[in-house]
Amino acid sequence: MAANCASCAAATEFDAGTNYDVVIAGAGPCGLALLSALHAQEGNLTDEQQATMQARGRRGRIKKSEREALKVCVVDPAGAFLHEWRGRFDALDIALLRSPAWAHPDFFSEAALQEYAWRRGREAEIHSIDDFTTTSLRRLTEVNAGLFRLPGAGLFSDFCCDLSKTLPHAMLRGEASRVEKLGGGGYAVAVGDASVRTRAVVFALGAATTPCVPPQFALAPTIVHSNDWRALRDLDFGSKDTVLVVGGGLSAAQAALRAAKRGAGRVVLCSRRKLCTRTYDLELDWMNRRSTGKGSARRRLYEFKGAPLEERRAFVAKARGGATVPQYYLDLLKKAEDRGAIAHFVDEVCDVQELDGAHRVAFNKSEPLVATKIILATGSQLDCETIPLLRDTAKRLALPVVSCLPAVDDSLRWGDDEDLFVVGALAQLQVGPDAGNLTGARRAAEICAANLGSHDDLVEDYNVLANTYDVFGDSSDTESETGSSSTD
Numbered sequence: 001m002a003a004n005c006a007s008c009a010a011a012t013e014f015d016a017g018t019n020y021d022v023v024i025a026g027a028g029p030c031g032l033a034l035l036s037a038l039h040a041q042e043g044n045l046t047d048e049q050q051a052t053m054q055a056r057g058r059r060g061r062i063k064k065s066e067r068e069a070l071k072v073c074v075v076d077p078a079g080a081f082l083h084e085w086r087g088r089f090d091a092l093d094i095a096l097l098r099s100p101a102w103a104h105p106d107f108f109s110e111a112a113l114q115e116y117a118w119r120r121g122r123e124a125e126i127h128s129i130d131d132f133t134t135t136s137l138r139r140l141t142e143v144n145a146g147l148f149r150l151p152g153a154g155l156f157s158d159f160c161c162d163l164s165k166t167l168p169h170a171m172l173r174g175e176a177s178r179v180e181k182l183g184g185g186g187y188a189v190a191v192g193d194a195s196v197r198t199r200a201v202v203f204a205l206g207a208a209t210t211p212c213v214p215p216q217f218a219l220a221p222t223i224v225h226s227n228d229w230r231a232l233r234d235l236d237f238g239s240k241d242t243v244l245v246v247g248g249g250l251s252a253a254q255a256a257l258r259a260a261k262r263g264a265g266r267v268v269l270c271s272r273r274k275l276c277t278r279t280y281d282l283e284l285d286w287m288n289r290r291s292t293g294k295g296s297a298r299r300r301l302y303e304f305k306g307a308p309l310e311e312r313r314a315f316v317a318k319a320r321g322g323a324t325v326p327q328y329y330l331d332l333l334k335k336a337e338d339r340g341a342i343a344h345f346v347d348e349v350c351d352v353q354e355l356d357g358a359h360r361v362a363f364n365k366s367e368p369l370v371a372t373k374i375i376l377a378t379g380s381q382l383d384c385e386t387i388p389l390l391r392d393t394a395k396r397l398a399l400p401v402v403s404c405l406p407a408v409d410d411s412l413r414w415g416d417d418e419d420l421f422v423v424g425a426l427a428q429l430q431v432g433p434d435a436g437n438l439t440g441a442r443r444a445a446e447i448c449a450a451n452l453g454s455h456d457d458l459v460e461d462y463n464v465l466a467n468t469y470d471v472f473g474d475s476s477d478t479e480s481e482t483g484s485s486s487t488d
Contacts, residue, residue, distance in 0.1 A: 011074070011171035018170070019197045020073045022452060023189050025176045025389070026204035027076035028085050030424040030441045032160055033105035034202060035167050037449035038070055040107040072169045073198065075191050079173025081164045082157060084206065089153050091233035092226070092254040093261065096328060097156055098281055101126055102147035103438035104156070106163050107445070113151055116159045125152035127328070129279050150279075150328075172196065179393045179420070187419070200419035200452055203406075207425040207436055208387045209380035214246075216352050217376060220359060226251040226377040235373065237264035242370060244361060245269045246349060247377030249323030250281070253333055255375045260341040268369060269333075269344040278324035282434055304432050312429050313403040319433035323379070384426055393420070405429050411451035412444060421448050 024031045106112040127150045178190035189196040211225040224231045243259040248271030256269040336342040351362040362368045383404040384390045399415045400407035406422045414420045423444040425436030434440035
């Protein structure tokens with residue numbers, strides 16, 4: 001997977017004299033999904049995209065838009081889409097996404113990623129999973145079942161790169177540091193020495209997180225947390241290293257496998273409980289949105305929406321459950337254990353002491369060990385206060401914050417009288433448990449684009465808001481088609 005993809009940006013040159021319709025702060029998958037959703041109208045489509053939409057128009061052709069194409073400016077420190085995403089994936093040697101193949105940023109076809117793989121002879125990079133033998137998926141047609149397979153990281157990256165080349169936008173390299181409300185309407189976004197004037201701003205800044213560090217490790221400054229992908233990427237391993245990885249989720253498994261692959265002499269994985277398997281990081285029912293059963297996404301989302309904002313974060317935590325590992329990675333761990341590259345045991349760290357450039361780690365039940373390197377994969381907490389731009393904007397415009405998250409409304413608007421929107425994990429209080437996933441990115445982009453006024457035609461033809469959870473574009477809802485069991 002390419003470390004840098006600056007060539008992806010088929011962007012026009014930023015013009016400080018242009019009044020933009022929308023500024024998107026952030027160029028990750030959420031930002032790209034929103035850009036695609038904003039342009040998903042006939043007036044802004046390429047010939048290929050228009051033909052695809054007409055061929056797949058199960059609910060009628062898209063009406064001709066008489067509006068001029070939206071002027072969109074994307075602001076990102078790297079000046080390219082998915083730079084941060086690629087860095088995180090590279091740091092953990094992640095080869096496979098944990099989101100289904102339909103969950104991608106392209107709004108012109110839910111099968112776009114699969115079709116992209118077929119056209120380029122890369123079908124092998126769409127990976128089958130064991131869940132296709134379960135009741136939940138076995139009744140799906142072969143085509144629709146394929147939408148639940150898992151894409152390779154390299155395929156997804158190249159797909160997003162090519163998609164970005166088809167979407168009109170200006171790209172401004174730099175970090176947005178300030179949002180000022182203009183007297184005549186709209187906003188000025190400060191980016192370095194530049195100032196961008198815009199009608200609306202969308203914060204697509206990714207997950208603003210604070211690492212969860214157990215108190216036993218608080219005084220050990222040399223320890224690396226998996227949340228810090230740059231430090232993890234730069235971590236060297238040698239044959240004399242004993243590497244301790246603490247955690248019981250996917251990041252822990254990936255960190256242990258990476259250390260073993262990069263030449264660590266001994267790798268020990270310690271988890272508080274036995275590793276649990278689950279293909280996705282949410283129950284399948286959250287993604288199988290054609291189902292209307294007791295545990296279906298629609299019913300759960302109604303329950304979620306009925307709860308006060310102050311209680312929704314706890315709802316999300318319960319829905320996501322504890323740490324889990326896909327079977328694919330459990331198999332890799334088992335192979336590594338069999339050849340002696342990784343040792344895994346269930347226990348809890350009770351004490352950590354520095355010892356001659358290393359750490360002596362004591363456990364509740366197991367024998368102590370001396371680790372030259374420790375990697376914590378102990379999770380993180382969302383907190384919008386960790387991003388100066390959001391903290392400053394909330395204070396400056398008196399915007400509501402609940403449970404350390406922007407208190408956005410159903411339209412994902414932040415502030416009653418503002419044209420400020422939030423997508424991604426930070427929109428969790430409205431989007432729900434999958435806000436930080438690619439599935440949630442698509443749903444948030446739909447809602448946000450519709451409320452920015454770009455989707456006036458699509459709302460009628462594709463029923464974006466009324467049927468947000470229909471993945472396949474089929475309004476028939478029958479329990480018998482898919483079942484409702486989870487992957488646990």
